[in-house]
Amino acid sequence: MEDALRDARARTLALYSHLDLARLEVPCIAIVNPPLWELAHIAWFQEFWCLRGGRRDGTRAPMLDHADRMFDSGTVPHDTRWSLPYPSPQAIGRYMGDTLDATLDALAHATPEATYFFRLAALHEDMHGEALLMTPPRSRRSVSM
Numbered sequence: 001m002e003d004a005l006r007d008a009r010a011r012t013l014a015l016y017s018h019l020d021l022a023r024l025e026v027p028c029i030a031i032v033n034p035p036l037w038e039l040a041h042i043a044w045f046q047e048f049w050c051l052r053g054g055r056r057d058g059t060r061a062p063m064l065d066h067a068d069r070m071f072d073s074g075t076v077p078h079d080t081r082w083s084l085p086y087p088s089p090q091a092i093g094r095y096m097g098d099t100l101d102a103t104l105d106a107l108a109h110a111t112p113e114a115t116y117f118f119r120l121a122a123l124h125e126d127m128h129g130e131a132l133l134m135t136p137p138r139s140r141r142s143v144s145m
């Protein structure tokens with residue numbers, strides 16, 4: 001499971017490595033999310049299920065301030081994700097690293113039943129990688145061949 005989580009993260013970072021996240025704009029359509037939202041949401045999801053028990057009762061705060069209000073796909077309406085007060089790409093990168101490190105530490109002590117959520121987090125991250133590959137640029141130019 002550790003390999004799956006590390007592999008998913010390596011793939012995510014590779015997919016995003018060539019993008020200028022501070023300037024990249026994508027259209028507000030149902031099948032995509034803003035790239036910064038995607039990255040922070042991946043970390044939020046992993047933290048929420050692997051480290052916070054999937055509980056929204058406030059007993060354990062997220063590692064990134066206001067992460068629950070911005071990156072919870074169950075409560076943040078899709079179209080509002082284009083106008084959130086995002087942390088910097090560097091802060092989101094730290095959040096991703098911090099949550100992965102803590103998740104891997106938790107995995108080392110997880111019961112066999114609890115590994116379900118670690119697998120879920122790895123597959124969820126891969127799914128969001130696929131979503132990035134489906135994301136069109138904000139405006140398309142016609143291409144003549």
Ligand SMILES: [Fe+2]
Binds near residue numbers: 041045073124128
């Ligand atoms: Fe998601």
